Amino acid sequence: MMMKLGILVAVAVFLETVSAASLGVVYTEGGMVEGEQIRLGLxxxxxxxxxxxxxDIPQRFQKPKRHPGWDGVLNTTEFRDRCLQVNRIMTHTRGSEDCLYLNIWVPHGSSVSTGMAVMVWIYGGGFLVGGSMSANFFHDYVYDGQEMADRGNVIVVTLGYRVGTLGFLxxxxxxxxGNFGLWDQQAAIAWVHRNIRSFGGDPDNITIFGESAGGASVGFQILTPHNKGMIRRAISQSGVVTCPWAFTKNPxxxxxxxALKVNCPTNESMAECLKMTDPVNLTMAGNISMVGSPDNPIMFNLLLSPVVDGDFLPDEPHKLFHNAAEIDYIAGVNDMDGFFFTYLDVPSINLAVVDTxxxxxxxxxxxxxxxxxxxxxxxxxxxYTSNWGPNPNQETIKKTVVDVGTDFIFLVPTQAALYLHAANATTGRTYSYxxxxxxxxxxxxxxxxxDHTDDVQYVFGKPFTTLLGCxxxxxxxxxxxxxxxxxxxxxxDPTxxxxxxxxxxxxxxxxxxxEINSDMDEGYVRQQLRMSHVKFWASILPNLPLISE
Structure with a gap:
């Protein structure tokens, strides 16, 4: 009996040992780091x-610089502040200027992982708000990489970057x-490329992915010459560089x-004054009105965004797709991505008792x-009304308003980006969803x-973590x-x-x-997404390629 008990104890100890693979202390270019080990099962x-x-802590309106490093072992078990930004209702600020940090999830089997594919997430938020972990519900962060890393057997990385006035003025x-937020993202990608091997990752197999402004950021990162050779693949969800809100021609x-809001002159001394202005005041000066109308759509209030700077972006985005010729690219949208924005412009679309x-x-x-x-x-x-018939009902009218917003703000620009990528690709493959x-x-x-952002919870496996059951x-x-x-x-190849x-x-x-949803099968492989609408907008919008069937 005692012998059997001893054998069972020995087996239990063995199983506990083999199921506890861990990197322990990891050596990086800045110094040693130690994270937290999570047991996921046998x-x-x-x-x-x-x-x-x-x-390093970024200097105002300057490119990020390498961190000077640290002594000893850095404890990396707590998320850091998001970058200084306005709150959701634009009444106060939150966050810190000390915000250039990233988070890493590394899954292991019975032994420590090596040579793993790496996925680097770039958050959205209109280039105005957002953080590497997004919202927190009972300590369950939206951008927590655990489920994706575990179920997909990849390393997941999330990063912080400057937004709003400090990131894109x-x-x-x-x-x-400008483009300081893009430079932050690029610095994080470069850090991952230089250091991820120490965490078990393959520096030659990095995929960047993001949603909304993060999806557009993904596009800018594969177009800039500064990332040459560092990015293998990219995924843009509900945001590309050709979106009308993603790029500013007259900053x-x-x-x-x-400048006028923070009492700075608008002459040759403007930039110097802005650099010396209190960062909270600068951030608050970049808030926007969240009240739109059909005559003044909310989308046109998003004025802090990337620009041609002759450095990160040496030319307009649609002219730079040759830089992504060897990068595999997925881009897509949600079927009613424009609902959130058109609801702010035409509130009646979400009110059953009010006609549109x-x-x-x-x-x-x-x-x-x-x-x-x-x-x-x-x-x-x-x-947009060719199939209405003589007496369209309210559902038809409301859905058409959403279609207009979805097409103009997201869908048509995404199709344009796909055409541009495919036309310039050499070895890079192109996929649409x-x-x-x-x-x-x-x-x-x-x-x-x-609606906009509805896809994100599924990419990060949130249904598997809900307290209500899956x-x-x-x-x-x-x-x-x-x-x-x-x-x-x-x-x-996603298949x-x-x-x-x-x-x-x-x-x-x-x-x-x-077309991706819970009922999908081989019948959900389709062709020529909203082609008549795409061709209409492509025929009048500047910087979009002429699209033919």
Missing amino acids: FRSMDVFRGIPFA STGDSDLP RRYAEEI SVEDLKRLLASYVKDIDPKSLDNAYST LFSQPNVSPFRQSWMGA WPSHCNVSSYMINYWTNFAKTG KGENVPTNWPEFTINHHYL
Whole structure:
């Protein structure tokens, strides 16, 4: 009996040992770091490093510099502050200027992992707000990388970068060139490339991915010549460089508005004054109105964004796709990505008891085309109402308003980016998707599809961590997205690897795209996404390629 007990104890000790693979103390270019080990089950564990500095505390309106390093072992078990920014309701600031840190999740089997694919996440927030971990619900952060790293068997990295005035204000010249937030992202990517081997990652297999402004940032990072050879693959979710809000051609005008708010001159001394202004005042000066109308869409208030600076972006984005010729690229949108924005402009679309007028649709279309080609309004209206019939009901009108916002703000620019990537690609592959899992909010209309950001929870496996239990449909679509995303990161082919419900062909094969939701099968491989609407906008919007069937 005692012998059997001894054997059982020995087996238990052995199993505990083999299931506890850990990196322990890791040597980086700045010094030694030690994170937290998490047990995930038999033969499965994870090391989590929170708050590793990838650059020094940034100097205001300057590029980030390498961190000077530290003595001893740096404890990296706590997330660090997000970068200084306005709060969600634009009344106060939060965060710190000391914010250039990243977080790493490294999964292990029975032995310590080596040579793993690496996925680097860039958050969204309109270049105005956001953080490496996003919102926190009962210590469950939206951008927690644990589920994706564990289920997809990849290393996940999240990073911080400057946003708002401190990250993207530009005078349009060398005095204050802008793009400081993009430089922060680039510094983090470069740090990962130099150091990730010590964490078990493959520096030659880095995928960057992001959503909204993070998706657009992904695009800028693969277009800049400063990342040459560091990025293997990229995924842009609901945001690309060709989006109308993602790039500013005349930053000087807005810089002067900011200067006047903080009592700086608008002459040759403006940049120097801005550099000496209190950072909280500067940040508050960059807040925006969240009240829109069909005549003044909220999207046009997003004026702090990347610019041509002759350095990070040597030319306009649509002219730089040759720099991504060897990078595999996925880009896509949610089927009602524009709902959030059009709801702010036309609130009646989300009120079942309030009608949305046809006039509101015309006014919104007029706002979108007025600075491009006002004469195209009639053509725009006929394009969106061609299948209405003589008496459209309210659901049809409301959905059409959302379609207009989705197409203009997200879908058409994303199709343009896909065409540009495919046209310039040499070895890089191009993939397109449409995410259509219906929004589950009790406050949304029954006809609602997937709104802006609805995809993010599934990519990060949030259905598997909810206290309410995992609904089968939510768990299914989350598994599909994690597998497609991590298969792509590991092989360049989203179909090759862990099980997925159907093959995902390349975009270049008859303009294929994959519609992603919990019911998907081979019938969800489709072609020529909203082609008539894409062709209409491409025919009048500057900097978009002419698109043919």
